[in-house]
Amino acid sequence: MIVNLITFASFLHKQASIRVSHEVVLSELEKHFTVNLVDYQDAEQLGPDDFKLVFIATGGVEQLVVQYFETLSHPVVMLADGIQNSLAAALELSSWLRNRGLRNEILHGEVSVIVQRIRTHYQNFQAKRSLFGLRIGVIGSPSPWLIASGVDYLLTKRRWGVEYTDIPLERIYELYDKITDNEVGASCAAFASQALACREATPEDLLKAMRLYRAIRRVCEEEKLSAVTLNCFKLIEQIGTTGCLALSLLNNEGILAGCEGDLQTIFTLLASRVLTGKVGFMANPSMVNIHNHEIIFAHCTIPTKLTEQYIIRNHFETNSSIGIQGVMPTGEVTIIRCGCECLDEYYLSTGTLMENTNYLKLCRTQIRVKMDSPVDYFLKNPIGNHHIVLPGNHEEALNEFLQANTCKRVE
Structure with a gap:
């Protein structure tokens, strides 16, 4: 050094x-x-x-x-x-x-x-x-409900050196249509064989989801992307499959991948991995218990490398295609989100993953986290919806890095 x-x-x-x-x-x-x-x-x-x-x-x-x-x-x-x-x-x-x-x-x-x-x-x-120089692919536009999760591409590039690049969904559709079931059959069998169970999803659902993964993976290679965020719900309308499997596998391989075209959270995933070497679970805070300082985080995809075991499910909101119910190990976790249009704000806290829950009316992967700080932030001063859950305690390293880059901590 x-x-x-x-x-x-x-x-x-x-x-x-x-x-x-x-x-x-x-x-x-x-x-x-x-x-x-x-x-x-x-x-x-x-x-x-x-x-x-x-x-x-x-x-x-x-x-x-x-x-x-x-x-x-x-x-x-x-x-x-x-x-x-x-x-x-x-x-x-x-x-x-x-x-x-x-x-x-x-x-x-x-x-x-x-x-x-x-x-x-x-x-x-x-x-x-x-x-510096890393590229984030934005496949399709951000989901319309993410009204507070936008990013100014120019300011972000100046501040962080990261480049966002827009990629039309039509490019994915073209590649998807060229990939046959035979090309992905072995991959589907391997993924299914490692699962604890397969519930609502059908073999046809799995084949379509794996074809989508291959299509997105090819675009990532062609565009030299380090990360990608995907407008999942438009995909469901157009080709009848979700991105849950694709995002899980991409994260497993080191190409960070996020849901719903969320521009702020995909940067959070990327910055966290660069600093800690860890991939995170992108999730919705779905239930907040102020008295016990507890939160239920949930989403329909998770990198399977973060899980002890996983179940192949269908997608919660649409009751179709593929969703993943992962079982994460209990223990210390770090919760983080970077926000604002030039990504100069952040929320950061540690907590303990107490259990994996199984509520019927929430996304498939669910964890209950007891936070080390008051959870009022989520109800009074949140900087967005999606937050990243990282295994382990990385608060000091992340806080040092973000403070060094003149970011404001929101509590």
């Missing part, structure tokens, strides 16, 4: 004396990282993939930092060990940045703490760089 320290020192100090003066902190950091001291005048030579911190080596550099502000990474993270009035200068700069609404942090004090914070900032940097 290479840490480039963009070094600011007053004209009274030469580069050689900087290393001598700060030998204690630099030698300790070099036990953990490869440390490069980069003079601020050479900072432009570093590329976008180079991890950079600001090293305040002396006092009196405030104007220099302001002058070269555009060459710095954001948020601005400043290392200041206190030698040569460096902490005093960092404090002044921190106030200047904060007054302009710019997130910043001063690394100072115990080296072990500084090392841990550098690792965290590096993780955030890597996650943000990993998002």
